[in-house]
Amino acid sequence: AQSVSQHNHxxxxxxxxxxxxxxxxxxxxTVNLFWYVQYPGQHLQLLLKYFSxxxxxxxxxxxxxxxxxxxxxxxxRKPSVQWSDTAEYxxxxxxxxxxxxxxxxxxxxxxx
Amino acid sequence: xxxxxxxxxxxxxxxGQDVALRCDPISGHVSLFWYQQALGQGPEFLTYFQNExxxxxxxxxxxxxxxxxxxxxxxxxxxxxxxxxxxAVYLCASSPRTWDRDDGYTFGSGTRLTVV
Numbered sequence: 001a002q003s004v005s006q007h008n009h010x011x012x013x014x015x016x017x018x019x020x021x022x023x024x025x026x027x028x029x030t031v032n033l034f035w036y037v038q039y040p041g042q043h044l045q046l047l048l049k050y051f052s053x054x055x056x057x058x059x060x061x062x063x064x065x066x067x068x069x070x071x072x073x074x075x076x077r078k079p080s081v082q083w084s085d086t087a088e089y090x091x092x093x094x095x096x097x098x099x100x101x102x103x104x105x106x107x108x109x110x111x112x
Numbered sequence: 113x114x115x116x117x118x119x120x121x122x123x124x125x126x127x128g129q130d131v132a133l134r135c136d137p138i139s140g141h142v143s144l145f146w147y148q149q150a151l152g153q154g155p156e157f158l159t160y161f162q163n164e165x166x167x168x169x170x171x172x173x174x175x176x177x178x179x180x181x182x183x184x185x186x187x188x189x190x191x192x193x194x195x196x197x198x199x200a201v202y203l204c205a206s207s208p209r210t211w212d213r214d215d216g217y218t219f220g221s222g223t224r225l226t227v228v
Binding site for chain 1: 115116145147152153154155156157160168171203205211216217219220221222
């Protein structure tokens with residue numbers, strides 16, 4: 001069965017700090033990988049996704065993620081966070097013909 | 113509409129009461145999913161529809177949970193005899209493709225169900 005773990009439950013950063021949120025998954029086959037963001041009071045939105053090709057994926061709002069197959073990881077990064085990045089971030093995996101499996105989420109608080 | 117619409121946004125039910133949660137997917141979207149998100153957790157899969165056919169209901173936690181999408185558009189998730197552990201946000205998502213095609217979904221804002 002697929003599973004997703006996220007390294008941090010809650011991350012607190014000051015504005016302009018760099019961000020890295022860890023995500024590891026377990027799955028025996030080929031997977032597609034996703035990061036979703038949920039801003040306070042809003043619905044889940046897709047930040048970025050990886051299907052194949054360049055393992056460094058760029059998404060919206062300056063976010064990027066790197067797929068490292070040997071480590072089963074798909075960490076999310078941003079060089080300089082803003083107060084508006086305060087949100088909950090979910091890593092998700094999807095195997096072929098399978099439904100999405102989400103991680104437990106990481107809450108990011110950015111202090112102004 | 114432009115997005116996935118869910119109603120009501122909030123529902124408080126007394127234990128033992130039946131509830132019905134509605135999802136209006138994006139027009140023309142083939143796939144519709146229901147997820148349950150407990151407090152402090154990630155969304156967990158409940159069930160999947162491809163048009164009007166319910167192809168997977170393996171995530172429904174008990175036979176008190178029932179979902180339908182009779183005309184392949186609007187879907188209703190019904191929970192009978194609600195219990196406190198049913199308290200969660202129920203998310204609906206839709207996709208223009210069948211679920212074997214890898215893609216991201218469009219999520220609704222969810223219905224927050226509180227059972228008291």
